[in-house]
Amino acid sequence: MTQVSPAQTPGNATFTVRAPASSANLGPGFDSLGLSLPLYTTLRVTPQEATEVVPLGPGLQGTPADESNYVYQAMWLAARRAGRPLPPARVEIETEVPLARGLGSSAAALIAGIVAGNELLGCPLDPAAVLDVAAREEGHPDNVAPALFGGIVVATLDKLGTHYVRLDPPAHLGVTVLVPDFELSTSKARAVLPREYSRADAVHALSHAALLAAALSVGRLDLLRHAMQDYIHQVWRAPLVPGLSDILESAHEYGALGAALSGAGPTVLCFHDTREPTGQLHTYLHSVMARNGLTGQVMDLPIDPAGTLVERAQVAWAE
Ligand SMILES: Nc1ncnc2c1ncn2[C@@H]1O[C@H](COP(=O)(O)OP(=O)(O)OP(=O)(O)O)[C@@H](O)[C@H]1O
Numbered sequence: 001m002t003q004v005s006p007a008q009t010p011g012n013a014t015f016t017v018r019a020p021a022s023s024a025n026l027g028p029g030f031d032s033l034g035l036s037l038p039l040y041t042t043l044r045v046t047p048q049e050a051t052e053v054v055p056l057g058p059g060l061q062g063t064p065a066d067e068s069n070y071v072y073q074a075m076w077l078a079a080r081r082a083g084r085p086l087p088p089a090r091v092e093i094e095t096e097v098p099l100a101r102g103l104g105s106s107a108a109a110l111i112a113g114i115v116a117g118n119e120l121l122g123c124p125l126d127p128a129a130v131l132d133v134a135a136r137e138e139g140h141p142d143n144v145a146p147a148l149f150g151g152i153v154v155a156t157l158d159k160l161g162t163h164y165v166r167l168d169p170p171a172h173l174g175v176t177v178l179v180p181d182f183e184l185s186t187s188k189a190r191a192v193l194p195r196e197y198s199r200a201d202a203v204h205a206l207s208h209a210a211l212l213a214a215a216l217s218v219g220r221l222d223l224l225r226h227a228m229q230d231y232i233h234q235v236w237r238a239p240l241v242p243g244l245s246d247i248l249e250s251a252h253e254y255g256a257l258g259a260a261l262s263g264a265g266p267t268v269l270c271f272h273d274t275r276e277p278t279g280q281l282h283t284y285l286h287s288v289m290a291r292n293g294l295t296g297q298v299m300d301l302p303i304d305p306a307g308t309l310v311e312r313a314q315v316a317w318a319e
């Protein structure tokens with residue numbers, strides 16, 4: 001596997017693109033802060049005379065098996081930015097990222113598609129351009145930036161471009177996610193947010209987001225719980241996610257270093273210290289689900305440092 005890189009092999013060779021899940025916001029970093037998680041969307045792309053789009057596996061049931069598929073549309077975004085037509089190919093799509101759960105499935109699909117389209121074209125776009133295409137399409141960079149670069153990314157999108165800083169995950173910082181068995185689309189979870197905020201809320205948000213980014217950059221795990229306070233989105237989304245308010249208030253009593261709604265939800269993210277056991281936290285998160293009549297999964301995951309990877313089959317240049 002190699003990081004996003006110029007094409008090294010002939011234009012007709014099969015290649016795979018693997019893009020990770022992500023958790024956006026981390027509390028106050030609304031639309032601007034996210035991290036990458038090791039659940040993957042994988043594309044297997046084979047140039048051929050006619051386009052074929054093949055979603056595989058139960059995770060993608062119901063997604064279109066034709067050119068309207070989001071991944072294929074994303075491949076065309078790369079071609080449009082490059083000002084060239086997309087060469088035809090067979091595109092097989094698989095994913096481990098549950099859809100519409102707040103784990104960045106759409107960002108993984110978008111990044112994987114743009115990187116695949118770019119590869120098919122011989123890599124006219126550099127990684128910063130790939131990120132900018134993705135951030136403009138999604139409307140915010142907080143999932144697509146960690147999906148592309150891995151680790152933790154602070155990013156902002158403005159008229160001039162998408163600007164970002166990637167941080168290596170601090171030592172001993174692990175993630176526990178509670179993934180409920182129900183979907184919540186990002187559009188529904190954005191629709192409940194107010195259009196305007198008071199100056200007090202704005203100052204609260206920017207000071208906490210700034211503290212969180214600084215704490216993550218120097219590994220101050222003791223500050224996470226305080227820095228992750230948020231009044232911009234979680235309070236409005238809490239009615240859509242049973243148990244969220246309890247977890248935000250009490251997870252620290254069970255070993256969490258901090259807790260947040262993951263992306264637009266319904267997944268909830270807790271940070272933990274990887275040197276400490278997480279059994280108590282798991283038991284607590286399961287009890288919150290049970291109290292609220294929910295089922296779902298609780299998983300410990302590391303932060304994925306690698307981001308999107310491209311692998312080309314070993315094909316000799318002479319073939
Ligand atoms: N691999 C994929 N192939 C095709 N479509 C996909 C794929 N992954 C995601 N999608 C599309 O994206 C939608 C989910 O996007 P949505 O933004 O609502 O949630 P999310 O990205 O999983 O969560 P969040 O943005 O809160 O982290 C799916 O319903 C589907 O239409």
Ligand SMILES: N[C@@H](CCO)C(=O)O
Binds near residue numbers: 233263
């Ligand atoms: N920042 C986005 C992430 C989900 O796409 C939100 O919370 O709506």
